[in-house]
Amino acid sequence: MLPRHRRFTGLIVVLFGVSLASFFVLKSFQENLLYYFTPVQVQSGEAPIDREFRMGGLVVPGSFKREEGSLSVEFVMTDGGASIRVKYTGLLPDLFKEGQGIITRGRINASGVFSAIEVLAKHDENYMPPKIQPLTEQT
Numbered sequence: 001m002l003p004r005h006r007r008f009t010g011l012i013v014v015l016f017g018v019s020l021a022s023f024f025v026l027k028s029f030q031e032n033l034l035y036y037f038t039p040v041q042v043q044s045g046e047a048p049i050d051r052e053f054r055m056g057g058l059v060v061p062g063s064f065k066r067e068e069g070s071l072s073v074e075f076v077m078t079d080g081g082a083s084i085r086v087k088y089t090g091l092l093p094d095l096f097k098e099g100q101g102i103i104t105r106g107r108i109n110a111s112g113v114f115s116a117i118e119v120l121a122k123h124d125e126n127y128m129p130p131k132i133q134p135l136t137e138q139t
Helices: 003-031 039-043 133-138
Strands: 053-059 072-078 083-089 101-108 114-121
Touching: 039 053, 039 083, 053 083, 083 101
Parallel strands: 083 114
Antiparallel strands: 053 072, 053 101, 072 083, 101 114
16 A cells, blocks of 8 residues: 555544544533523423423412422422423422522423422522621621
């Protein structure tokens, strides 16, 4: 084999290896994406049924229910245009309350109920821990 042919074969092998590595990186990236949807988008069918995604909105006042002696909770989340029932089992964040903005991660089931595996409470940029608040008021 001529040196020119060996260089060409080596170049083809390197290009194939880089292409294969790029394919696996992009495939992995696509599988780990978590899209964000609002209740209106979920209700209109834009959210995937077979994948996890995040949904954000406000907890509807008066909709929070906890099973007695259990960590299972149920509440309704809205964005003003649509409301979705959410079920979650686990500890809720300290800032969670009715009327509060939250972000949940999970899946929507066939009956339209969102099964959350994580609940995050949102707060504004002016949040100050209670122990520090009196110190800032003195100045």
